[in-house]
Amino acid sequence: MDHSASVKIPSSTSSPLSTIPIPSFLGASSKGATWLYTTLAIVFALLALEQSVYRYKKRHLPGAAWTIPVIGKFADSLKPTLENYIKQWESGALSAVSVFNIFIVLASTNDYARKIFNSPTYAEPCLTHSGKQILRPDNWVFLNGKVHVEYRRVLNTLFTRKALGTYLRIMDSITRTHFARWLDEAAKDPSARPIMMVARDLNMDTSLRVFCGSHISEAAAKEICDKYWRITVALELVNFPLALPGTKVYRAIQARKAALAHLEHAAASSKLAMASGAEPECMLDHWVRTLQDPAHKGRRDFSDTEMAMVLFSFLFASQDAMSSGLIYGFQHLADHPEILAKVREEQERVRGGDYEKPVTLEMMDDMPYLRALVKESLRVKPPVTMVPYRATKAFPISDDYTVPAGSMVIPSLYPSLHDPEVFPEPASLIPDRWLDPESSANQNPRNYLVFGAGPHKCIGNEYAVMNIALVLADAAVLMDWEHHRTPTSDKVQIIATLFPQDGCLLKLSPRQKA
Numbered sequence: 001m002d003h004s005a006s007v008k009i010p011s012s013t014s015s016p017l018s019t020i021p022i023p024s025f026l027g028a029s030s031k032g033a034t035w036l037y038t039t040l041a042i043v044f045a046l047l048a049l050e051q052s053v054y055r056y057k058k059r060h061l062p063g064a065a066w067t068i069p070v071i072g073k074f075a076d077s078l079k080p081t082l083e084n085y086i087k088q089w090e091s092g093a094l095s096a097v098s099v100f101n102i103f104i105v106l107a108s109t110n111d112y113a114r115k116i117f118n119s120p121t122y123a124e125p126c127l128t129h130s131g132k133q134i135l136r137p138d139n140w141v142f143l144n145g146k147v148h149v150e151y152r153r154v155l156n157t158l159f160t161r162k163a164l165g166t167y168l169r170i171m172d173s174i175t176r177t178h179f180a181r182w183l184d185e186a187a188k189d190p191s192a193r194p195i196m197m198v199a200r201d202l203n204m205d206t207s208l209r210v211f212c213g214s215h216i217s218e219a220a221a222k223e224i225c226d227k228y229w230r231i232t233v234a235l236e237l238v239n240f241p242l243a244l245p246g247t248k249v250y251r252a253i254q255a256r257k258a259a260l261a262h263l264e265h266a267a268a269s270s271k272l273a274m275a276s277g278a279e280p281e282c283m284l285d286h287w288v289r290t291l292q293d294p295a296h297k298g299r300r301d302f303s304d305t306e307m308a309m310v311l312f313s314f315l316f317a318s319q320d321a322m323s324s325g326l327i328y329g330f331q332h333l334a335d336h337p338e339i340l341a342k343v344r345e346e347q348e349r350v351r352g353g354d355y356e357k358p359v360t361l362e363m364m365d366d367m368p369y370l371r372a373l374v375k376e377s378l379r380v381k382p383p384v385t386m387v388p389y390r391a392t393k394a395f396p397i398s399d400d401y402t403v404p405a406g407s408m409v410i411p412s413l414y415p416s417l418h419d420p421e422v423f424p425e426p427a428s429l430i431p432d433r434w435l436d437p438e439s440s441a442n443q444n445p446r447n448y449l450v451f452g453a454g455p456h457k458c459i460g461n462e463y464a465v466m467n468i469a470l471v472l473a474d475a476a477v478l479m480d481w482e483h484h485r486t487p488t489s490d491k492v493q494i495i496a497t498l499f500p501q502d503g504c505l506l507k508l509s510p511r512q513k514a
């Protein structure tokens, strides 16, 4: 008999339930309903838990009272703007956000920023949330404490004055080659064009030749340069959590693998060249030679992979920051002809009118105005606005707040560099503030956080200033450039570092001397 056709409800509920004939379709849907209600209850409980955890961690810090379920402020982190960051910094010395349930504490004051940089027992750099996946978790930059100090001690030998002198010659020659190409292109099409990508290419070419000299082929250098953009665009504060094929992080990891293979090959080639008694011509050669020196104290055995990972960490740390510094250097000089005139005056004095002569370190030492300009340009538009760290344990950052273990804790550099007490007219480009030893800028070196602070402070800071200064000095004597200003020239876009939104449109021509 088909029970579904006629259901008889017994008059007395005393009948055992098992005897009630339940239609098969109703049975399935009530099971489905149970599942549905259970799932909804679990989801609801998880969402409530998510909010409670967020509020528990945030405590009294400024920040949204509720977090958007699951994704939090993911949309903001995909499209970060300087305006939003400034709003966040202005909301308090410490403030909180959450993205994909990663709890983030932002520190805006100089004291808190320095405290994070200088508390290696509580916090370690994590670069971005996916930084370890892109760089590889065994990269030396993730070391901490004594092992980090010892590793860095060896790497410091790559930035001695003697080594910088060798690099300067390479930088000078690559820069001139690129400028000749820029001018050729400009002769064919004299319209103003964005220098964003050509400046990135110049920077990548310079880095690869300084690091690897002729141990890297043209084809390999081109492949690294072409693929590097995939790494840049993956450097969001927090990425989609899984590095699945097609995601930005996945593509960045593939680009890193390709770069590492070429850099390993370069390391092996340098070892062979140095063993055969060749003269050091690049950073790798300097490194191999230093390790062979009987007077060298410390580790001597670095595998090709380890050397490649160090060079990759340098590329990773410098490509975006240097490109940003260069582009704003060009834009600032174009927008301040009076400052460009002073740079040219100094070049004239130091180079004595001979613009073909390669620039030496001694000549650079004699260019204080140029160095002041670079320092100021990096202050006005610091390439890196903040440096993500991770709290390795509960971090009592202030008397009334402890950053929960596992959270991101981010020292912000921008507010210290735009503090009006230290830098009057903070948004204005005033190189002279660095030429007066008594100025508040020079009296407060703790505020100059362009290169971070503490044990992980940028190892390439002198290299960086020297390279940007050299490029701008060569540009000042070899080219004229006119900035085609647009409504977005002064607006900032953040793609890992800061760039003018319109890519900085320049009209280039060979220098017409007065």
Ligand code: HEM
Residues within 6 Å of the ligand: 117, 125, 141, 142, 152, 313, 314, 315, 317, 318, 321, 322, 325, 378, 382, 383, 384, 387, 449, 450, 451, 452, 453, 454, 455, 456, 457, 458, 459, 460, 461, 463, 464
């Ligand atoms: C304008 C250019 C540059 C800027 C603004 C810049 C800025 C920074 C900042 C803010 C940090 C984090 C410091 C901290 O956590 O305290 C850093 C770290 C680092 N930078 Fe740079 N940097 C630049 C160029 C370079 C260059 C050219 C190199 C290498 C040739 C380099 C290599 C590194 C490395 C390896 C670290 C990590 C150091 C460690 O963990 O011990 N940077 N940089």
